[in-house]
Amino acid sequence: MGSCGTFGVSVKKRDTVAAALPVQDHWLPMSNLDLLLPPLDVGVFFCYKNTLPLHESVNIVKKSLAEALVSFYPLAGEMVQNNLGEPELLCNNRGVDFIHAYADMELKNIDLYHPDESVDTKLVPLKKQGVLTVQVTELRCGGLVIGCTFDHRAADAYSINLFLTAWAEIAQSKPISNIPSFRRSMLNPRRPPVTNNFYNKLFLPFSSLPPPRSLSPMDPLISRIYYIEAKDINHLQSKSSFNGNPKRSKLVTFAAYLWKLIAECENGFNTCKMGIVVDGRERLDNSLNFDKLSLSKTMPVSMQNYFGNVLSIPYGEANSSELKEMSLSQVGEMVHEFVAPAMTEEHFRGLIDWVELNRPEPAVAKVYVKMDENDGEAIVVSSGQRFPVDSVEFGWGKPCFGSYHFPWGGQTGYVMPMPSTRKNGDWIVYMHLLEKHLDLVETKGRNVFKPLTPSYLNL
Structure with missing residues (x-):
């Protein structure tokens, strides 16, 4: 190589x-x-x-x-x-x-x-x-x-x-x-803003952050890139809907599998967090409150062209020993339960209002924060399935590979699955995790996660 x-x-x-x-x-x-x-x-x-x-x-x-x-x-x-x-x-x-x-x-x-x-x-x-x-x-x-x-x-x-x-x-x-x-x-926020305590569970004003604790030096997070074959993605999805359980999306199934995997190296008393990045564009597109008669026909009202951040990060927290004992379908149900409330227009309208009520104080997604000593590790999964790797062609051929790269410097793991340039349903998965989690990915998860190689990309 x-x-x-x-x-x-x-x-x-x-x-x-x-x-x-x-x-x-x-x-x-x-x-x-x-x-x-x-x-x-x-x-x-x-x-x-x-x-x-x-x-x-x-x-x-x-x-x-x-x-x-x-x-x-x-x-x-x-x-x-x-x-x-x-x-x-x-x-x-x-x-x-x-x-x-x-x-x-x-x-x-x-x-x-x-x-x-x-x-x-x-x-x-x-x-x-x-x-x-x-x-x-x-x-x-x-x-x-x-x-x-x-x-x-x-x-x-x-x-x-x-x-x-x-x-x-x-x-x-x-x-x-x-x-x-x-x-x-x-x-824009609503007038007056309308919100509730639900957002305090997901986001935290800086003034509410716990005091810094004297800790031993943090283990660095490491980046790796893997591929997952379409048959393995489909197999996980079928396992998650076993015994008549509802069929969950591939992303929810993937997050559930990863959540169970990282729980394997956690102390049983520790909690383990899993967050999912949700894009609010489709949720906000259905009922934008504009006077459409005042808009030119050449300027359609749509969030699909909006440039900026339209994200929320709902997350779940569970005892690591319980996660180890649960089936993939049970963990998939937990992922669905914490993601579903964020899949609505009201969630994003309320989040906009919540920020307005806290400005100018900055806030942070709570999944990134260790609130007490029993808080275990956290991972955030962001779907990159819209990654336009096949479209970024400048005139000399399509890319033979493309990926996001996000070694962001925090202590929360970050994972983004993207479509493969093979266009056969395979995923490319960028991972930025602790070494102990990558060890699990490459041992207990080796049948799913394969290290990216030049031969896979036909280089």
């Missing part, structure tokens, strides 16, 4: 790419749902077997980026603080930091199974300024890797997927299929 940790990356040129058309300087406020996000950067990358001269490919990426930033202009701006201390987007077209790099390595020898060594800060850039940083890395074999790092406060994965698809469409001289909307009024 090659020694992934030894290859070097040299920078050929650093540049700044601004929007191709002038942008009138203005401030774009964050929505209440944006304000739930801490200052975290998220990476995403795509690997290509390039068929064009490398300088031509890099020029296509750069030119199309400048054109894409006309519609996605906040990505060319800066994150600043307003007079309340809250983050705000300054849309000033400062531009996107653009790095043109070279790696003395062949695509087939990059060990994508160990992304901390092969991808992090090598093929996915470290963002120092602005909202978005892009790196195009030429490989010795003539292949290319396009890596992006963005500020999570400005966008969730759904929003970045819109941008990536539009960027690739522009590179192929196609019209943008989804023009982004930055209409924050779609997520």
Whole structure:
């Protein structure tokens, strides 16, 4: 496979790419749902077997980026603080930091199974300024890797997927299929705000955080990338609906299986948390309260084009010894029970109102917080099934691989399953977990989770 940790990356040129058309300087406020996000950067990358001269490919990426930033202009701006201390987007077209790099390595020898060594800060850039940083890395074999790092406060994965698809469409001289909307009024709080104590179970104002405890140094979380074959996903789903139990979604089944797995290495007295990221766009789309007669017919009211964060993170908590004894279908039922209340319009309207009642104090999702000494580990699963890996084509062929990369630095594990480029129902699964959890994944879960290899990707 090659020694992934030894290859070097040299920078050929650093540049700044601004929007191709002038942008009138203005401030774009964050929505209440944006304000739930801490200052975290998220990476995403795509690997290509390039068929064009490398300088031509890099020029296509750069030119199309400048054109894409006309519609996605906040990505060319800066994150600043307003007079309340809250983050705000300054849309000033400062531009996107653009790095043109070279790696003395062949695509087939990059060990994508160990992304901390092969991808992090090598093929996915470290963002120092602005909202978005892009790196195009030429490989010795003539292949290319396009890596992006963005500020999570400005966008969730759904929003970045819109941008990536539009960027690739522009590179192929196609019209943008989804023009982004930055209409924050779609997520305005109600007057007066309507909320209840339910949100206090999911989110926590900073003033309610437990006092820091003197602890031994935390174990670092480690990133790995696996694949799961479609037959194994289907098998888990059938097991979860055994004996007439309701058939749960593949994501709910996957989360239940993972929850049981991580409980195996927990002390029986400890609790174990599982969170699921829920996108609220479809929930909010059904009854947007706008005077539609006042809107142009060319501006449909839809959350499907909304650029920003529309996320909630419901979670469940259970005793690890109980999780070990429960069947997969029973754990799947627990996952369904804590996710279902967040799958409604009222949940997201209430969450927007809850943030409004707590502003300007920041808040954090409670799944990330250890409230007492008996709190065990926590993992958050985010569905990447809409990841447009097949659409991010710039004119020299589809990616042979793509993945999000999110070593976020906290103590809560993060897992994102995405579609495989094989388009056969397989999943690619990015995992950022404690080593003890990865050990379980690779022993007790080895029939499901297979380490990503060049042979699987046909490199």
